[in-house]
Amino acid sequence: MQDTIPRTSAHRHLLDVDAMTRSDIERALDLAVEMREARAARAHRSMLETETVGLCFFEASTRTRVSFELAAKALGATVVDLSVAGSSVGKGESLVDTIRTLERTGVTALVLRHSAAGAPYLAARTSGMAIVNAGDGMHAHPTQALLDALTLREALGPLDGRLITIVGDVGRSRVARSNLHALVKLGARVRLGGPAAWVRAFDGWPGVEIATNLAEALHGADAVMTLRVQLERAGVSGVSLRQYVADWRLDEERMRLAAPNSPILHPGPTNEGVELTADLAEGHRSLIGRQVENGVPVRMAVLALVTGAA
Numbered sequence: 001m002q003d004t005i006p007r008t009s010a011h012r013h014l015l016d017v018d019a020m021t022r023s024d025i026e027r028a029l030d031l032a033v034e035m036r037e038a039r040a041a042r043a044h045r046s047m048l049e050t051e052t053v054g055l056c057f058f059e060a061s062t063r064t065r066v067s068f069e070l071a072a073k074a075l076g077a078t079v080v081d082l083s084v085a086g087s088s089v090g091k092g093e094s095l096v097d098t099i100r101t102l103e104r105t106g107v108t109a110l111v112l113r114h115s116a117a118g119a120p121y122l123a124a125r126t127s128g129m130a131i132v133n134a135g136d137g138m139h140a141h142p143t144q145a146l147l148d149a150l151t152l153r154e155a156l157g158p159l160d161g162r163l164i165t166i167v168g169d170v171g172r173s174r175v176a177r178s179n180l181h182a183l184v185k186l187g188a189r190v191r192l193g194g195p196a197a198w199v200r201a202f203d204g205w206p207g208v209e210i211a212t213n214l215a216e217a218l219h220g221a222d223a224v225m226t227l228r229v230q231l232e233r234a235g236v237s238g239v240s241l242r243q244y245v246a247d248w249r250l251d252e253e254r255m256r257l258a259a260p261n262s263p264i265l266h267p268g269p270t271n272e273g274v275e276l277t278a279d280l281a282e283g284h285r286s287l288i289g290r291q292v293e294n295g296v297p298v299r300m301a302v303l304a305l306v307t308g309a310a
């Protein structure tokens with residue numbers, strides 16, 4: 001958790017995984033496991049009763065927004081959902097004005113998703129609220145990385161020395177960036193695979209291998225994560241969707257190139273039939289459902305940590 005910014009309360013921020021140490025990450029994952037049990041037992045229902053959690057999503061979201069809402073409610077927080085269409089943001093109010101307004105109305109912890117990389121950092125600098133980054137542009141998505149790490153740890157055991165391959169639209173993926181930090185800190189080897197134009201941004205990243213064909217990407221992988229092709233993000237792509245599907249779409253047969261029974265992950269939402277086949281997504285290797293399930297307890301843990309309740 002980032003706590004370098006002077007604060008008047010126990011509040012902290014979660015802006016990205018890069019500010020977390022390995023033990024911070026492990027503590028968050030262990031706490032998530034506890035939170036899963038607490039939620040089932042309906043325990044901790046007043047843990048955040050003095051907090052007001054604002055959900056401020058400037059970009060579309062289903063699983064992230066819903067799981068933050070359920071997480072905050074499971075811990076007894078007051079929750080305000082500020083959907084962009086119905087708020088003054090749609091009238092052109094600046095981000096800083098919105099942040100100040102939310103703070104004045106009593107929001108104490110803000111979950112922010114924004115198309116501009118760095119928006120949560122601005123919020124952390126200009127307010128006294130605890131800020132949780134729920135995805136900023138192509139930069140970071142720390143709670144997704146934490147829930148992916150939990151899902152992988154529960155499937156594979158400790159990640160030290162395990163090879164995790166991430167394939168697809170890696171360069172434009174905030175999920176890939178945050179996963180890279182988390183997985184490397186947890187001792188995993190990370191291999192990024194995809195068309196050269198999509199992976200070259202990571203050339204030279206410490207501890208990261210690059211593969212530009214599928215066989216090389218999957219060889220020996222203990223788990224494979226594929227990422228949504230970011231059709232809505234403009235800019236250089238250099239690869240046709242048809243070519244991507246021909247070369248990179250994962251199916252049961254192609255998964256045989258990885259280690260036997262290696263699981264498949266996808267942060268969702270999927271473009272049906274583009275990143276992987278429906279059979280693979282629903283088959284025995286798939287951890288996609290587990291990823292969604294782990295979203296709530298991981299976000300319970302994060303909210304408890306940033307507000308100083310845990």
Ligand code: NCD
Pocket residue numbers: 063064135141144174175227228267268269
């Ligand atoms: C991701 C996101 O929004 O960054 N989805 C998610 O949070 N589950 C990935 C994506 O949009 O492709």
